Amino acid sequence: MPASTALVNTGKGIITSRLIGTATAVPHHIGWGTGSTSVTLGDTTLATEDSAGSPAYARVTGADTQTTTTTTNDTQTVVGTLTSNGTKTITECGLFTAATSGTLYVRAVLGTSIAVQVNDTIQFTFNIQFTSAVA
């Protein structure tokens, strides 16, 4: 599977802002889209965030937990489920600081596009593991 997700540049600002206690919202609003432009660190939005169908598309607020991948609590996990309001093919998703607009934290282009019909749901789980090393 090719590299297809990253903590984008604006996401770094979210982390440092929250570490120093300034008012930046939790980046747990999950959105999906139909764009497939490769992920770059300069991304600030999804390539083509969903806007079609009725009832209107809306991001979902994910559930946040600290989890352990390698060392205790080294991973931020966000889990949320989006429901399709029509026939579409989902090719990207991301985490934002708000239900609308907001700041992009993580963008992902899916290795496998997902065709959905009305009332199909996709539960996304984002695992962001922070690591460090001593040279």
Add this chain to the structure above:
Amino acid sequence: MADMKLEPKITVSAIIVRSDGTIEDLGVVAESDNTPETVTPLKRRD
């Protein structure tokens, strides 16, 4: 994609639940490339 080889390590997993109740666990659908950059030494020219 060279600028993607940075921490943190990210994976995105997906589970589809169809409107008829069918569940499709797609596993990891996106992951970051955290492969360290490799440096190839220059060959000595005699």
